[in-house]
Amino acid sequence: MSLYLHDIPLPEAQSRLEAALKDANLWRVPGSESIPLDENALGRVLAESIWAKVSSPNYHASAMDGFAVRAIMTNGALPSVPLNLEIGPDAEYVDTGDPLPEWADAVIPIENVESLDERGGITTDIRKPKTIRIRGAVAPWRHERPLGEDIIATQLVLPAGHVLRPVDLGAIAASGFDEIKVARKPRVAILPTGSELVPIGSKLKSGDILEYNSLVLAVQIKSMGGEPTRFPIMKDDFDLICQRVIEAARNQDLILLNAGSSAGAEDFSAKVVEKLGTLLVHGVAVRPGHPVIAN
Numbered sequence: 001m002s003l004y005l006h007d008i009p010l011p012e013a014q015s016r017l018e019a020a021l022k023d024a025n026l027w028r029v030p031g032s033e034s035i036p037l038d039e040n041a042l043g044r045v046l047a048e049s050i051w052a053k054v055s056s057p058n059y060h061a062s063a064m065d066g067f068a069v070r071a072i073m074t075n076g077a078l079p080s081v082p083l084n085l086e087i088g089p090d091a092e093y094v095d096t097g098d099p100l101p102e103w104a105d106a107v108i109p110i111e112n113v114e115s116l117d118e119r120g121g122i123t124t125d126i127r128k129p130k131t132i133r134i135r136g137a138v139a140p141w142r143h144e145r146p147l148g149e150d151i152i153a154t155q156l157v158l159p160a161g162h163v164l165r166p167v168d169l170g171a172i173a174a175s176g177f178d179e180i181k182v183a184r185k186p187r188v189a190i191l192p193t194g195s196e197l198v199p200i201g202s203k204l205k206s207g208d209i210l211e212y213n214s215l216v217l218a219v220q221i222k223s224m225g226g227e228p229t230r231f232p233i234m235k236d237d238f239d240l241i242c243q244r245v246i247e248a249a250r251n252q253d254l255i256l257l258n259a260g261s262s263a264g265a266e267d268f269s270a271k272v273v274e275k276l277g278t279l280l281v282h283g284v285a286v287r288p289g290h291p292v293i294a295n
Contacts, residue, residue, distance in 0.1 A: 007283040007284060007285045007290070008281065008283070008284060008285065009284075009285050010284055010285065010286050013280075013281045013284045013292075013294060016280045016281055016294065017280060017281070017294045020278070020280055029045075029047060029183040029184070030183070030184050030186050030187075030253050031183070031184040032047035032048075032181050032182065032183055032184060033047075033181070033182060033184050034179055034180070034181050034182075035179065035180060035182055036178065036179055037169065037172055037173055037177055037178050037179060037180055039169075041164055041169055041180060041182070042164060042165070042166060042169065043163060043164060043225055044163075044164050044180075044182040044183070044185075044225070045161060045162070045163055045164070045182055045183040045225065046158060046159070046160050046161060046162045046164065046180065046181070046182055046183075047160060047181045047182050047183045048160050048180075048181045049156060049158065049159050049160045050156070050157040050158040050171075050172055050175060050177065050180070051154060051155070051156055051157065051175075052151045052152065052153050052154060052155050052156075052157050052175035052176065053153060053175060053176030053177065054151075054153050054174075054175065054176035055147055055148035055151060055152050055153045056148070056149075056150045056151040056174040056175070057145055057147060057148075057149065057150070058147060058148075059099045059100075059147055060099065060100045060144060060145070060146055060147055061097055061098065061099060061100065061144070061145040062094040062095065062096055062097065062098045062099075062100060062107045062143070062144060062145070063096065063107065063143045063144055063145045064096055064107050064109040064110070064143040065094070065095050065096050065109070065110045066093075066094065066107045066108050066109040066110040066112070066113065066143065067085070067087075067091040067092065067093055067094065067107065067108050067110070067113055067132055068091065068092045068093075068094045068100050068101050068104035068106070068107055069085060069090065069091050069104060069106055069107070069108055069138065070090070070103060070104060070105060070106070071105050071106040071137075071138050071139060071140040071141075071142070072140075073085060073090055074106075074108070074134060074136075074137040074138045075137050076137065077134045077135060077136055077137045078135065078136065078137075079135045079136065082114075082133045082134065082135045083133070083134050083135075084116070084131050084132070084133050084134075085131065085132050085133075085134065086130075086131055087128075087129060087130060087131060087132065091108075091132055092104065093126075093127050093128070094107060100144060105140045105141055105144070106138045106139065106140055106141060106142045106143065106144060107138075107142065107143035107144055108132075108134055108138050108143070109143060110126060112134065112135070112136065113126075113132045113133070113134060114132065114133040114134075114135075115129035115132055116129055116130060116131040116132065116133055117129065117130055118130045150174065151171070151174055151175055153176075157171055157172065157175050158171065158172065163225075164182075185225060185226055185227040186225075186226045186227065186253045186254060187226070187227050187229065187251065187252045187253045187254070188221045188226045188227065188228050188229070188252065188253065188254045188255075188256060189228075189229050189231060189248035189252040189254070189255045189256065190214045190217050190218055190221075190228055190229065190230050190231060190256045190258065191231045191234065191241070191244055191245065191248060191255065191256065191257050191258065192211050192213060192214045192230075192231070192233050192234065192258050192259075193233070193234045193235075193236060193241055193257065193258065193259060193260045193268075193269070194209070194211070194233070194234075194235075194236060194259065194260070195235040195236045196208065196209045197209055197210075197211040197233045198210060198211065198233070199211060199233065200212055200215070211233050213258050213259070214230045214231075214258065215230070217256055217258065218230050226254075229248075229252065231244060231248065236260065236268060237268075238268045238271060238272065241257070241260070241268055241269070241272050242272050242275060242276060245257065245272055245276055246276065249276075257269050257272070257273075257293075261282070261291045261292060261293045262291040269293055270282050270293055273293055273295040277295045278295060279293065279295060280294045280295055281293060281294035
């Protein structure tokens with residue numbers, strides 16, 4: 001019985017294909033591979049979840065240019081009652097991102113400090129004053145980035161199946177990785193058929209049609225994360241098409257046979273599928289694309 005005579009709804013066609021793939025144990029990622037963590041990882045699909053190996057930051061870091069202090073030592077400082085802190089025992093200069101001294105638990109931004117020289121006068125050498133004068137207290141852990149503020153070691157960073165974006169690559173790097181395991185790109189063969197087809201750039205004569213569908217399909221596949229291979233144009237020959245499909249099936253995950261799917265005298269796609277496999281669908285109740293075939 002010809003399935004083409006019985007158009008089916010699109011959801012039913014999709015269900016048939018999904019069920020067949022599951023029965024053949026093909027409803028899954030085609031495989032995985034390890035790749036370096038670089039710009040080429042963009043758009044790839046994680047095959048394994050990313051669990052942080054290190055914390056970010058991996059130390060208590062200053063969030064400001066200024067002076068690391070013990071917060072308790074700043075208690076009582078007011079605009080009208082300034083407080084002096086001696087460099088060394090009471091304060092230490094830090095740049096943004098520097099680790100805090102073990103004894104410090106806060107940072108006073110440099111713009112909130114008056115730097116004093118050994119005589120008590122204001123100095124322009126803000127990095128190496130003898131003393132600093134402050135006019136306000138600071139709370140514990142103020143202007144500080146605690147260990148693990150962004151990422152904590154052992155936490156889930158990204159789940160398996162996630163499509164990697166630019167920001168994700170930074171998060172993975174910050175988690176201590178330089179290599180990741182991703183899903184292998186599906187390999188897709190595109191086989192254009194039609195005796196009337198000629199390659200792009202050909203000098204056309206009456207009856208010739210430029211073959212560009214394979215180009216469009218290849219770009220679509222690439223944009224979706226696949227790895228397309230465009231085969232040469234085949235004339236409408238049943239045996240030749242069968243041979244090419246067998247060749248493509250050896251190392252490809254998916255074969256797109258374009259076109260020959262209608263019911264004309266030289267439309268061989270459905271017959272090729274019936275000979276080499278199982279014809280699941282031939283005709284779907286959609287426009288355009290009505291005579292689509294699924295195997």
